[in-house]
Amino acid sequence: MRIAICGAGTVGSGVAEILQGNRALIEARTGSSIDIEILASRSQPKAEVFAGLTFTSDVLSVCGDENIDVVVELMGGITDAKRLVEDALKAGKSVVTANKALIAEYGEQLFELAKSHGVQLRFEAAVAGSIPIIKVVQESLAGNRITQLAGIINGTANFILTEMAVEGSRRSFLDVLSEAQALGYAEADPTFDVEGIDAAHKLAILGGLAFDQPIRFKELVIAGITQVDPSDFTMAKTLGYCIKHLGIARKVDAQLELVVGPCLVPMHSPLASVDGVRNGVLIESDAAGETLCTGPGAGAGPTGSAVVSDLIDLVREGANGTSLGRRVSRVETLSVLKAEDSRSAFYLRMTVTDESGVIAALTAILAARSVSLDKIFQQNLTDNRSMVVLITDQIRQGELDAAIEELLAHKAVVSDIQKLRVY
């Protein structure tokens, strides 16, 4: 199989490294070879692994090249990548991509295009690095009705939250962010990672596969990690939780709930031990039960490994293979649950004046809105103030938000109210 690698960055170098370094192994396993026919990139490639490869800066030219069987899109971004993928599919070439934004926002129309031209569009590398989560959802659990999927799917955010949680450190978000940038775990502009956009792209892809329907990216409710305070880690730990940035997709009655944001996760949950830049996805399904997969969520080797697994599947299945990426038909279509209708337990943290009767007054406001409490924790601060932390029972978010408005209007509450979902 002859491929074009389009994009000469980190992932491109990882793919070239694997295909060259493990060439004999891959040939022995598949009975076939995967040859890099050409490297295409607008800028001159720098990595040593690319030395010796035929190079073109005219990326789109690979689509008209009869020597190319498969186009590997690793440029990133949307506009040019979309043009390349469309042209390749129209030219009858299968495409392998690591581009989560492209698949999250235009996957549906690209899958249709691939189908109409009798070729495949594969994207294992688009979500969670080397964790084979696309294959697990699409193939291994294909006989299951998936009920819930929750993932730590942004390594940058998980690194920052893990560092902030180190006992006694009380480091701020911005402090740890600088460290992550120095270590190369966060971009100079970290917006996509810390504001939850990247995780939302991945959740849109995973949720779409798990629930057999396209998810419009704009329907997702997205929160990042910038508002998580050092005190939240201390309080969460006291109450038996850690804090993780999760993407959650779950079926609630006949609706689909999609949430991206920081959550309190019970310490005994398998997701609680997924630390640092690692990713992890937990899937609950009717027959298979709880399946957890964890691994490195990014990097040349891990993401390259996922790209190569797609290439090997293309070799193995040949022209007749059908990825389940495009579901043939649909059993049902779920509408997306509105944020205010979402039901969950929540964590609330606020500062109150230290007068007698304050807790009674606040809990009365909550009780009047049917918000019952699972846990309550109070800690004296200086200046006659206290920090109050509440864990609610399951409650409709709209109800809780109304109660929070009333709490904020109460004279004893002298801070904003931090609200985090409890997973």
Place this chain on the structure above:
Amino acid sequence: MRIAICGAGTVGSGVAEILQGNRALIEARTGSSIDIEILASRSQPKAEVFAGLTFTSDVLSVCGDENIDVVVELMGGITDAKRLVEDALKAGKSVVTANKALIAEYGEQLFELAKSHGVQLRFEAAVAGSIPIIKVVQESLAGNRITQLAGIINGTANFILTEMAVEGSRRSFLDVLSEAQALGYAEADPTFDVEGIDAAHKLAILGGLAFDQPIRFKELVIAGITQVDPSDFTMAKTLGYCIKHLGIARKVDAQLELVVGPCLVPMHSPLASVDGVRNGVLIESDAAGETLCTGPGAGAGPTGSAVVSDLIDLVREGANGTSLGRRVSRVETLSVLKAEDSRSAFYLRMTVTDESGVIAALTAILAARSVSLDKIFQQNLTDNRSMVVLITDQIRQGELDAAIEELLAHKAVVSDIQKLRVY
């Protein structure tokens, strides 16, 4: 696709339940249906899910039935199952099996048979229930050189070790075994699970796939969990470890090390949090890094889910699909490392008389054999005796065993010496 389910036990009922309960979903996802043409079992089926299926007690007859495309072997045991699988493959029918003993002991010749008849033999359900570990090793990591694989692959043993580790319980192996039997987690004859045979079957299969060569079951060094004492859990915890029954396959220079037995696992290892009847497999590979998959290792639903995933792959790939189960050729063949040449850190526990100079004498014996120590812990017992626990640095097992012989000959050592590998 028309299938015969052969075996009307737990897994058979799980498969029937999934295929019937999720029929519409599977059809929508694959564009095809999977029909149970016949149920074959020597004994009359009892589960309600089988009602309405055509039944035969002449199991081998399904091989000659032209209405059957795929034979699903869920009888267990070896002799009859082997005959059924051979006859089915010779009749040009693909086979899906959950039979770990059959694949571990006769996989090589059965894969050859399948290949020569142009059909597939699939076995995702043979290892670790619903965890898609066969697919992950064979497909997702197919571009990787795997360096090490370690798995908690027997749910019964993991349940017993988890219960024995509950703080302060100090329950004996036999006590917890009775509970496991009462809960249905252990068989009336628990030999296969608690002596490590079942885990060894699974390791032989996984190791063979990971290292691209058949593993002869008899080459495995197998230990079970019957010799683990309540005091080992207390000591392990004190030193920062838990105890797990692991199957380990790893490449050491140009040899393959295969170990099945109870090990001390550092509390920070991802395997440490795989508790109860759950299974978990951790794979280290050159590009993908550390991949961990966990989930339920047994049961009608989980194992049924794995069988159904194989059936769906057969539907999806059609007659042209080639599972990577049979590797086309081999890059290298590793010899199996002898047990005495295995290098590891080890945990030693012994009771000694409480005299001055005893520790000095014992450590001198070890030092003379080049056994250096990472940790040493002594606890006074009654009767002027002490429990001594040592964690060695990496040492060749043959050297350590010789040192242990010398320790046992020393008059101050008044117990057997417990030896556990440190993972």
